Amino acid sequence: MTRPDPFIEFILRRALDYPDRWEVQGLGMLRIYLDSARRTRLHIWSLDFRTPGVTDIHDHPWNLSSHVIAGRINNARFDRKHFRLSFPGVEYREIGLKCGGDAMLVSEPKSITLYPRASEVIEAGEGYMQWSDEIHATAFEEGTITVVHRTLDEGADPDLAHVFVLPGAEWVDAKPRPATRHEIVHGASLALRAMGL
Numbered sequence: 001m002t003r004p005d006p007f008i009e010f011i012l013r014r015a016l017d018y019p020d021r022w023e024v025q026g027l028g029m030l031r032i033y034l035d036s037a038r039r040t041r042l043h044i045w046s047l048d049f050r051t052p053g054v055t056d057i058h059d060h061p062w063n064l065s066s067h068v069i070a071g072r073i074n075n076a077r078f079d080r081k082h083f084r085l086s087f088p089g090v091e092y093r094e095i096g097l098k099c100g101g102d103a104m105l106v107s108e109p110k111s112i113t114l115y116p117r118a119s120e121v122i123e124a125g126e127g128y129m130q131w132s133d134e135i136h137a138t139a140f141e142e143g144t145i146t147v148v149h150r151t152l153d154e155g156a157d158p159d160l161a162h163v164f165v166l167p168g169a170e171w172v173d174a175k176p177r178p179a180t181r182h183e184i185v186h187g188a189s190l191a192l193r194a195m196g197l
Helices: 006-013 181-194
Strands: 023-025 027-033 040-050 063-070 072-079 090-098 110-116 120-123 127-130 135-140 145-151 160-165
Touching (some): 006 181, 027 135, 040 135
Antiparallel strands (some): 023 027, 072 110
C-alpha cells in the first residue's frame, strides 16, 4: 500500500463540503473535477455506481493520463487491426456518441472487428497514458481512486467519442448525473478504506 496522499485525503474527508460538484458516471465511478478548466478529475470506482448492462468499450474525445492513488485498475485495450500479439478478433458495432449529461448516439452503427490486447494491471502508485482514439474498457478493484488529466487535440470535438456494442446488443448509456449525499458519503468511505485510512 502506498503512503496516503494528503490532498486526496482532505477532499475525501470533506466530501460533503462540495455536494454540487460530485457526479456518478455509469461506467462505475463517483467523480469530481479538481480544477476550474475541468481537465483533471478524481474518480472513485465501485460497482455500486455502475449502470447495469452499461456499454463499456469506448474511446474518448481527448487524450488522458491516469494515476492510481489507491487500489488497482485493469485496463483492457483493443486494436482495430490485427497485430502479432493480439488475440482473435471479435465483431462489434461502432457508433458515434455525443458525450456528457445529454449523451446520445449520433451516427449509424458500422461493423468493425476489434482485437483485444492482454490487459494491463495498474497498481497504486502507477499510472498510464492513453490516446483519444485508443479503444478500451476499465475494470477495477472496489474503492480504487484515480486522478485523470485530460488534454484535447487542437481542432478535436470535445464531445464526440465512439462506443462499441456486440451485434444484437443495445447501447446502454453511462451519462453522468449529480450524486446523492448518500453516494458521496459511500464513495468517500470506500476510497478512504482503499487508502488504509
